[in-house]
Amino acid sequence: HTHTHILCEDAGKRPRGAGVIHCGKSKRGEGTANVIPSMNNSDAILSKNDSARNAVLWDEVAAILSGLVAGGRYGLKVRVPHAFVMTFLFGSHLSFRKKLKVIAKLAAEHASNLAAFACLYKIILASLKALSRIIKQRSTIQPGMFRQLWKSLLAIVVNGPFIERKHITSTNSTAPGLPEQPYHAFLAGAVGGYVVWGRYSGVNYQLILYLVSRVLVGCIKLASEKGIPPFSWKRLTFTKTYPWAAAGVWGAVMMLFEEYPDVLHPSLKRSMDEIYRFASFRSEKSVSGGTTNAE
Numbered sequence: 001h002t003h004t005h006i007l008c009e010d011a012g013k014r015p016r017g018a019g020v021i022h023c024g025k026s027k028r029g030e031g032t033a034n035v036i037p038s039m040n041n042s043d044a045i046l047s048k049n050d051s052a053r054n055a056v057l058w059d060e061v062a063a064i065l066s067g068l069v070a071g072g073r074y075g076l077k078v079r080v081p082h083a084f085v086m087t088f089l090f091g092s093h094l095s096f097r098k099k100l101k102v103i104a105k106l107a108a109e110h111a112s113n114l115a116a117f118a119c120l121y122k123i124i125l126a127s128l129k130a131l132s133r134i135i136k137q138r139s140t141i142q143p144g145m146f147r148q149l150w151k152s153l154l155a156i157v158v159n160g161p162f163i164e165r166k167h168i169t170s171t172n173s174t175a176p177g178l179p180e181q182p183y184h185a186f187l188a189g190a191v192g193g194y195v196v197w198g199r200y201s202g203v204n205y206q207l208i209l210y211l212v213s214r215v216l217v218g219c220i221k222l223a224s225e226k227g228i229p230p231f232s233w234k235r236l237t238f239t240k241t242y243p244w245a246a247a248g249v250w251g252a253v254m255m256l257f258e259e260y261p262d263v264l265h266p267s268l269k270r271s272m273d274e275i276y277r278f279a280s281f282r283s284e285k286s287v288s289g290g291t292t293n294a295e
Contacts (some may be wrong), residue, residue: 056176063177064122071118075111079203083107109203117196122177124188129180131158159183209265 083106087099094102135155160183179185197204223231230236256264257272264272 059176060122060126064119064126067118067122067177068115072111072115075114076107079107079110106203109201113196113204117192120192120195121188124191125177125179125184128158128184128187132180132184135159 080103083103087094087102087106091099091102135158160181174180179188197208220231226232253264253268257269257276261269261272
């Protein structure tokens with residue numbers, strides 16, 4: 001009852017790359033044909049996988065370049081009109097040529113920083129996404145205590161300190177240029193913020209102050225949506241809490257201006273001095289603190 005194979009007579013007539021056919025006889029004497037895949041078919045599969053990987057890589061590169069261009073373009077669109085108005089409004093002591101230089105410098109700094117941050121952010125996202133998938137594919141325990149410890153530490157850095165990985169739900173996390181999970185967005189933003197925006201300048205500081213207020217309001221809204229008291233209380237609606245927020249902010253800034261003016265930002269202090277120290281309709285003695293006695 002042995003299973004003997006013989007090469008089919010018409011195997012030589014088959015074209016190269018179509019596979020080799022072996023014929024055999026079963027115990028009932030019936031011939032069987034087995035097709036063994038040729039090496040060319042395996043090479044085609046590998047080539048297809050390589051093409052898919054290259055396509056994903058180029059999509060990530062395209063997302064990085066798009067972020068670079070979009071950041072620079074948006075920085076110019078926002079900063080040029082703002083710098084133009086502020087420079088001509090408050091830079092009356094500057095010559096026309098000096099004003100143009102100031103406008104160009106501010107616009108170039110804003111645009112270059114946004115472009116650099118967007119590019120670095122996308123690069124870190126793509127790297128974290130690739131490392132996360134590599135760690136997931138090689139999840140088997142590696143021999144050696146130090147190697148396993150290194151792999152565990154790398155997994156914590158890449159995937160975050162939490163055991164359960166939470167994927168981004170608002171967008172397609174597998175799309176190029178997008179974070180695979182919220183932790184990736186935080187890590188990429190933190191690294192980019194330190195590298196790009198960590199150097200103090202008027203433009204950078206202004207953007208940090210702008211983002212602080214937006215992040216604070218966003219966190220309050222998120223706490224309300226998550227049901228965290230007191231932000232989730234139904235009585236604390238926006239229309240009811242906004243007047244109290246305005247009262248607290250303006251009360252605090254006026255107290256600081258009158259009692260501790262040096263702690264305020266110089267531009268804010270100059271603006272408040274121009275408003276609340278305006279002395280055109282008062283006498284010089286009144287402005288200097290003197291009094292006049294009527295006889």
